[in-house]
Amino acid sequence: EIVLTQSPDFQSVTPTEKVTITCRASQSIGSNLHWYQQKPDQSPKLLIKYASQSIPWVPSRFSGSGSGTDFTLTIDSLEAEDAATYYCHQSSSLPRTFGQGTKLEIK
Amino acid sequence: QVQLQQSGPGLVKPSETLSLICTVSGGPLTSTYWNWIRQPAGKGLEWIGRISASGINDYNPSLKSRVTMSVDTVKNQFSLKMKSVIAADTAVYFCAKGGYSGYESWGQGILVTVSS
Numbered sequence: 001e002i003v004l005t006q007s008p009d010f011q012s013v014t015p016t017e018k019v020t021i022t023c024r025a026s027q028s029i030g031s032n033l034h035w036y037q038q039k040p041d042q043s044p045k046l047l048i049k050y051a052s053q054s055i056p057w058v059p060s061r062f063s064g065s066g067s068g069t070d071f072t073l074t075i076d077s078l079e080a081e082d083a084a085t086y087y088c089h090q091s092s093s094l095p096r097t098f099g100q101g102t103k104l105e106i107k
Numbered sequence: 108q109v110q111l112q113q114s115g116p117g118l119v120k121p122s123e124t125l126s127l128i129c130t131v132s133g134g135p136l137t138s139t140y141w142n143w144i145r146q147p148a149g150k151g152l153e154w155i156g157r158i159s160a161s162g163i164n165d166y167n168p169s170l171k172s173r174v175t176m177s178v179d180t181v182k183n184q185f186s187l188k189m190k191s192v193i194a195a196d197t198a199v200y201f202c203a204k205g206g207y208s209g210y211e212s213w214g215q216g217i218l219v220t221v222s223s
Contacts, residue, residue: 001168034209043201043213044152050208087152091207095167096142096154 002026004088006099014107019075021102023088028068032092035064035073038101039084047086048073080106109134111202111214118220125189125221129202129214136160136178140206141185143176145198146216153198157206158185192221 003026013019023033031051036044046055048064051071061076075082083106088099115127129141143155156166158176166174170189178185189196199218203210 032207036210043203043216044210045213046205046209046211049211055211089152089209091209094165095169096157098152098154101151 004099012105021073023071025069029092113214142203147198
């Protein structure tokens, strides 16, 4: 089973700040890494697919990069509505796995 | 974009079987995988397994002995059954559409509590 480790677990940030969340895989997964945003009491929402491919309805301030074992989700100019927990997820092999999540708090 | 609507009981007794249904609207149950994922309160996401429209299953080894998934292409539904539930199975259960490119559509989630 591929283990995904995110860092940090928690981050408190101010609006307009740039945020970077990392996800490290226990073995190479190519670009088969996706990012989700989950707000309290809501279902997760797909933000980025295949490490860096944007999703049409997602604001352009969200971007992703990386391949192999190291990946990054970047939020440029954070907005208050971005307060949420972010998860990475791999589709390289079964069973599918998720990172433990990174909670973003807006100051 | 398809929509997923979940249904099923919110309370299941220990040792009994959890049963959930996910109804798909806005598109047929073809050409991708249909997944079940769960999330205990305050914790992360755990993939339970998936089924294709042709009925091919893949389950998480940690749950494989207790899980059965099925699909009904006439009703445009897929379902999850988990037998012999225990308190640790208490979680919000989600259904989701997607295969290799991530999960683009999710159900609303159902809290299933295992308690007598």
